[in-house]
Amino acid sequence: MKNLLRILKTNLPKGCQFNTEHNQITVIVPSQSIIECCKILKKHAELKFDILIDLCGVDYLSYGVGEWDTVSTTATGYSRATNNKPDESKWPLPRLAVVYHLLSTHLNHRVRVKAFIESDPPEIESICSIYKHANWYEREAYDLFGIIFNNHPDLRRILTDYGFKGFPFRKDFPISGHVEVRYDEAEKRCIYEPTSIDPRVTVPKVVRDDNRYLKGKENE
Amino acid sequence: MSDLSHYTVNFGPQHPSAHGVLRLILELKGEVITDVDTHIGLLHRATEKLAETKPFNHSIGYMDRLDYVSMMCNEHAYVMAIEQLLGVNPPKRAQYIRVMFDEMTRILNHLMWLGAHAMDLGAVSVFLYCFQAREDLMDCYEAVSGARMHATYYRPGGVYRDLPNSMPNYEPNRWRTEKEIEILNENRQGSLLDFIENFIKSFPSKIDEYENLLTDNRIWKQRTVDIGIVSPSLARKLGFSGPMLRGSGINWDLRKDQPYAVYNELDFDVPLGSKGDCYDRYLIRIEEMRQSTRIIAQCITWLRANPGPVMTNNKKVAPPKRIKMKDDMEALIHHFKLFTEGYIIPPGETYAAVEHPKGEFGIYLVSDGSNKPYRLKIRPAGFTHLQALGELSKGLMIADLVTILSSIDVVFGDIDR
Numbered sequence: 001m002k003n004l005l006r007i008l009k010t011n012l013p014k015g016c017q018f019n020t021e022h023n024q025i026t027v028i029v030p031s032q033s034i035i036e037c038c039k040i041l042k043k044h045a046e047l048k049f050d051i052l053i054d055l056c057g058v059d060y061l062s063y064g065v066g067e068w069d070t071v072s073t074t075a076t077g078y079s080r081a082t083n084n085k086p087d088e089s090k091w092p093l094p095r096l097a098v099v100y101h102l103l104s105t106h107l108n109h110r111v112r113v114k115a116f117i118e119s120d121p122p123e124i125e126s127i128c129s130i131y132k133h134a135n136w137y138e139r140e141a142y143d144l145f146g147i148i149f150n151n152h153p154d155l156r157r158i159l160t161d162y163g164f165k166g167f168p169f170r171k172d173f174p175i176s177g178h179v180e181v182r183y184d185e186a187e188k189r190c191i192y193e194p195t196s197i198d199p200r201v202t203v204p205k206v207v208r209d210d211n212r213y214l215k216g217k218e219n220e
Numbered sequence: 221m222s223d224l225s226h227y228t229v230n231f232g233p234q235h236p237s238a239h240g241v242l243r244l245i246l247e248l249k250g251e252v253i254t255d256v257d258t259h260i261g262l263l264h265r266a267t268e269k270l271a272e273t274k275p276f277n278h279s280i281g282y283m284d285r286l287d288y289v290s291m292m293c294n295e296h297a298y299v300m301a302i303e304q305l306l307g308v309n310p311p312k313r314a315q316y317i318r319v320m321f322d323e324m325t326r327i328l329n330h331l332m333w334l335g336a337h338a339m340d341l342g343a344v345s346v347f348l349y350c351f352q353a354r355e356d357l358m359d360c361y362e363a364v365s366g367a368r369m370h371a372t373y374y375r376p377g378g379v380y381r382d383l384p385n386s387m388p389n390y391e392p393n394r395w396r397t398e399k400e401i402e403i404l405n406e407n408r409q410g411s412l413l414d415f416i417e418n419f420i421k422s423f424p425s426k427i428d429e430y431e432n433l434l435t436d437n438r439i440w441k442q443r444t445v446d447i448g449i450v451s452p453s454l455a456r457k458l459g460f461s462g463p464m465l466r467g468s469g470i471n472w473d474l475r476k477d478q479p480y481a482v483y484n485e486l487d488f489d490v491p492l493g494s495k496g497d498c499y500d501r502y503l504i505r506i507e508e509m510r511q512s513t514r515i516i517a518q519c520i521t522w523l524r525a526n527p528g529p530v531m532t533n534n535k536k537v538a539p540p541k542r543i544k545m546k547d548d549m550e551a552l553i554h555h556f557k558l559f560t561e562g563y564i565i566p567p568g569e570t571y572a573a574v575e576h577p578k579g580e581f582g583i584y585l586v587s588d589g590s591n592k593p594y595r596l597k598i599r600p601a602g603f604t605h606l607q608a609l610g611e612l613s614k615g616l617m618i619a620d621l622v623t624i625l626s627s628i629d630v631v632f633g634d635i636d637r
């Protein structure tokens with residue numbers, strides 16, 4: 001793995017950051033140079049990443065924000081998990097990211113490539129010209145996160161309903177959705193109306209600094 | 221009647237050979253396909269988003285419902301991702317149990333595939349043969365987890381419980397005579413391992429039966445040979461994995477190339493195709509079933525010789541024994557914490573992949589240091605394969621499209637998620 005990391009460091013353009021958490025290499029690339037990076041990753045004789053295993057969006061809007069304050073519990077009392085609006089995110093980087101997982105069946109190694117998107121609306125270059133099978137994955141990331149892939153051959157929604165509005169996997173989209181559908185006897189057709197259920201938290205999300213893991217970090 | 225030469229045909233979503241809920245818009249010239257527009261998502265349940273709202277362990281059951289014919293393999297990738305982030309190592313016995321059930325799941329999946337594939341091509345009896353064998357494997361699922369399909373048996377840190385010492389028996393009822401019940405219960409007198417051993421002894425001869433029906437069958441060969449040919453370079457270009465990649469002759473199997481669990485200790489072969497057509501993929505899956513029985517046999521020998529724990533002793537991840545909770549305060553606290561809040565996973569991200577019966581099944585898990593996944597991405601094998609359907613079937617007939625579709629082995633539970 002050290003060898004692969006060295007090859008990546010020497011060949012990828014400037015501005016890339018590297019990380020080897022859990023014995024997996026992550027390369028954070030600037031979103032403008034994604035095409036350039038993918039070309040190198042696929043073509044370079046010592047890299048030869050021939051298969052795009054996965055491509056997905058990640059929304060970091062509420063990263064590290066819990067629904068239950070565990071530091072000053074007594075101050076907030078026991079109604080903690082019901083109506084509290086989550087705190088503002090402390091995430092320092094851009095909100096949306098696209099994560100690519102690449103595999104080389106020639107040389108048997110993997111890499112994860114991550115590109116944070118600064119622009120609003122979120123736009124990034126499509127890699128369909130390099131990895132043909134990125135097509136559906138990019139459509140999925142567009143459908144669920146609203147990330148626009150420039151120069152994609154056919155950027156349509158893929159998983160959600162025909163005529164769906166919004167980007168459901170963004171963190172500010174409620175789990176119960178905005179509309180529900182039912183058959184209306186009087187009108188003799190299916191109608192859409194606003195959802196009648198309120199989102200409800202059954203087990204609140206708790207963020208804790210676990211001492212056991214902090215110890216491991218000091219050692220690193 | 222007007223002289224039409226160009227048609228647009230809607231195929232599915234409710235069509236027996238659409239394998240669930242696939243909708244295709246086919247552009248035809250006569251009976252020849254000129255374009256395919258694949259519409260998926262009719263079974264989309266937002267599993268990934270649901271998992272974000274629940275503690276880690278609550279989502280194990282959702283994994284079964286992804287690819288609902290290879291349940292435990294899905295669970296395996298998910299618990300592996302959690303274990304990597306936690307830094308927990310499951311005991312060896314648990315890993316052997318997992319591998320054994322993974323391989324049983326592979327047989328389950330391939331039997332379902334074989335039955336459905338044969339039925340799509342008009343051979344109904346194979347379907348019945350396959351389901352008979354599936355029944356025994358489902359009984360193993362039931363014996364170990366209580367559920368015939370959606371087992372929720374693997375846990376981060378091991379498996380839920382050790383293999384049972386007895387198999388459930390059929391009980392007398394008014395539809396069967398005592399004699400019939402006796403025959404049904406004949407191989408259920410010993411432990412689960414005895415039952416599985418009995419199964420894998422008789423199973424290869426059953427595979428021979430299926431092969432008798434199909435392998436040299438003239439109609440079968442006419443329908444599958446040279447249909448949907450994928451060259452090695454095309455297979456890579458389309459991002460294939462699993463039997464689809466091996467069908468084209470590329471030697472790539474995660475069990476061999478990036479071994480997980482205890483696959484590096486087991487002896488098995490990886491079958492490869494030569495031409496990459498539907499017939500090759502059929503032969504590969506048949507051979508994979510035979511290899512799976514070999515792996516299971518080795519697991520049984522090991523499991524017999526090596527009793528031991530099946531769950532990690534990390535008390536922050538594994539729930540305490542019920543009996544301990546009666547007089548141990550610590551156990552009670554751990555139990556309460558685990559079943560109300562769950563466990564915390566340190567911030568980080570990982571990707572864990574297994575050689576699923578359909579190809580590479582991966583879980584990309586991001587944690588932000590809380591008791592729920594921050595982002596869970598499921599990488600289904602069928603998604604990439606189905607994407608290539610249009611490319612593989614252009615210029616062929618509708619009947620060939622059905623052959624290619626079922627030789628891809630699609631299940632919409634994991635494609636739509």
